[in-house]
Amino acid sequence: MNLVRYGLIGFGAWGKHHADAITKAHNAELIGIAAHSQATASDASQAYPDAFVTTDYHALLARDDLDVIDVVVPSYLHHEVATAVLQSGKHLLLEKPMGIDLDQCDSMIASAEKHDRLLCVGHELRLSSMWGKVKEMIEDGFIGTPQYCLVELSRNPYRQGAGGWRYDINRVGNWILEEPIHFFDLARWYLESAGIPQSVYATANSRDPERPELQDNFSAIMHFAGDAYAVVSQTLSAFEHHQTAKVTGSKGALWASWSGAMDRTRHPTFKLRAFDGNEVVDVPIEKPTGELFELEDQIVRVAEAIQTGRPLHCTAQDGRWSVAMCLAASASVASGAKEMIDQG
Numbered sequence: 001m002n003l004v005r006y007g008l009i010g011f012g013a014w015g016k017h018h019a020d021a022i023t024k025a026h027n028a029e030l031i032g033i034a035a036h037s038q039a040t041a042s043d044a045s046q047a048y049p050d051a052f053v054t055t056d057y058h059a060l061l062a063r064d065d066l067d068v069i070d071v072v073v074p075s076y077l078h079h080e081v082a083t084a085v086l087q088s089g090k091h092l093l094l095e096k097p098m099g100i101d102l103d104q105c106d107s108m109i110a111s112a113e114k115h116d117r118l119l120c121v122g123h124e125l126r127l128s129s130m131w132g133k134v135k136e137m138i139e140d141g142f143i144g145t146p147q148y149c150l151v152e153l154s155r156n157p158y159r160q161g162a163g164g165w166r167y168d169i170n171r172v173g174n175w176i177l178e179e180p181i182h183f184f185d186l187a188r189w190y191l192e193s194a195g196i197p198q199s200v201y202a203t204a205n206s207r208d209p210e211r212p213e214l215q216d217n218f219s220a221i222m223h224f225a226g227d228a229y230a231v232v233s234q235t236l237s238a239f240e241h242h243q244t245a246k247v248t249g250s251k252g253a254l255w256a257s258w259s260g261a262m263d264r265t266r267h268p269t270f271k272l273r274a275f276d277g278n279e280v281v282d283v284p285i286e287k288p289t290g291e292l293f294e295l296e297d298q299i300v301r302v303a304e305a306i307q308t309g310r311p312l313h314c315t316a317q318d319g320r321w322s323v324a325m326c327l328a329a330s331a332s333v334a335s336g337a338k339e340m341i342d343q344g
C-alpha cells in the first residue's frame with residue numbers, strides 16, 4: 001500500500017512532535033512543512049532537509065502530491081487554515097480545539113462534507129493504551145452501568161506559545177479550550193451509555209490579578225440526560241503533570257492515574273486499578289501511554305482511515321461537541337449559573 005503523504009502546517013512546540021510522529025509512522029511520509037517566520041522555517045529545513053519548506057501555507061496546499069494536511073497552528077487560526085485545507089481537496093487532521101466558536105466548527109463540518117474529505121480532530125487521549133483500556137472495560141460491563149466520572153489534572157502552568165498567543169484571551173479563546181477540553185471529551189466518551197450531556201455548572205479563578213480572564217483553577221460538573229454526571233477539574237498552579245480518571249458504575253470502579261515530570265515525557269508512571277465489586281486488581285498496561293505516544297498512534301490512525309476507510313477515533317462532530325462543552329462551561333463561570341450545552 002502507498003504511504004500516505006502528509007503536509008504539516010505549524011512547526012512550533014507541538015508541531016515539531018507531529019513532524020517527528022509522521023516520520024516514525026510505518027504508513028506515512030512527511031512531504032512538506034509550512035511555518036510562519038523565517039526562523040521557524042529554517043529550523044524545519046534543518047530538521048527535515050528532504051521536505052519542501054515554505055513560510056506560505058498556500059504554497060504547500062497548492063502541491064498535488066499530498067493526501068492529508070496536519071494543522072498545528074495557534075487555536076485562533078484553526079478555522080482559517082482548516083478551511084483552506086479542505087478547499088484544496090486534502091484530508092485534514094486538525095489539532096484541538098477544533099475552533100474557538102461553534103460557527104467556526106459548523107463551517108468546517110460543512111466544508112468537509114462539501115469537499116468529501118476526512119476531518120479528524122486531535123483528541124488523541126482516546127488512543128491511549130490506558131485511557132482507552134478504561135473505555136474498553138466500561139464497554140465490557142466491568143463496572144456495570146457507568147454513573148459517575150471524575151477527570152482531574154494537576155500541572156505546571158501553560159507555555160506561552162509563539163508570540164504569546166496562549167496568554168491572550170482573543171487568540172486562545174479561553175483556557176478551558178486548551179486542556180480541560182481533552183477531559184470533557186474523555187468523560188463524555190466514558191459515559192456514552194448515559195446519553196447526551198445536557199448542562200454544565202462550572203467555576204474558576206485566576207492566580208494573577210493582571211489576567212483574571214485566564215483562569216488557573218477550573219472545575220465543572222456536567223449532567224447527562226439521566227442521573228449520570230461527570231466532574232472535570234484542573235489546576236495550573238501546581239507542579240509536574242498528574243492526571244487521574246475515576247469512573248464508577250452500578251457494580252464496580254476504575255481508577256487510572258498518570259504522572260510525569262511534564263506532559264511530554266517519554267518516561268511517565270501510570271497505573272490502572274479495577275474493582276469489580278469483589279476484589280481490586282491492577283490491570284496490566286503493556287504499552288506506554290502519554291501524549292507523545294498517542295500522537296504517534298494518531299498519525300498512523302488517520303493514515304489508515306485514508307488508506308482503508310477505518311473509522312477515525314475522533315470525528316469532526318466529536319470535536320464540535322467538545323468545543324460546545326467548553327463554551328457552555330465558560331458561560332457558566334461567567335454567569336454563576338448552570339448552562340445548557342449547544343447540541344448542534
Ligand SMILES: NC(=O)C1=CN([C@@H]2O[C@H](COP(=O)(O)OP(=O)(O)OC[C@H]3O[C@@H](n4cnc5c(N)ncnc54)[C@H](OP(=O)(O)O)[C@@H]3O)[C@@H](O)[C@H]2O)C=CC1
Binds near residue numbers: 011038095161
Ligand atoms: N492535542 C494535544 O495534546 C495538543 C494540542 N495542541 C494544540 O496545537 C496547537 C499549536 O500549539 P503549540 O504548538 O503549543 O503552539 P506554538 O505557539 O508553540 O506553535 C504554533 C506554531 O504555529 C506557527 N504558525 C502561526 N501562524 C502560522 C501560519 N500562518 N502558517 C504556518 N505556521 C504558522 C507559529 O510559527 P512561528 O513560530 O514562525 O511564529 C508557531 O511555530 C494549538 O491549537 C494547541 O491547542 C498543543 C499541544 C498539545
Ligand SMILES: O=C1CO[C@H](CO)[C@@H](O)[C@@H]1O
Binds near residue numbers: 158159178179182
Ligand atoms: O494537552 C495539551 C498539553 O498542554 C498544552 C498547553 O501547554 C495544551 O495545548 C494541550 O492541549
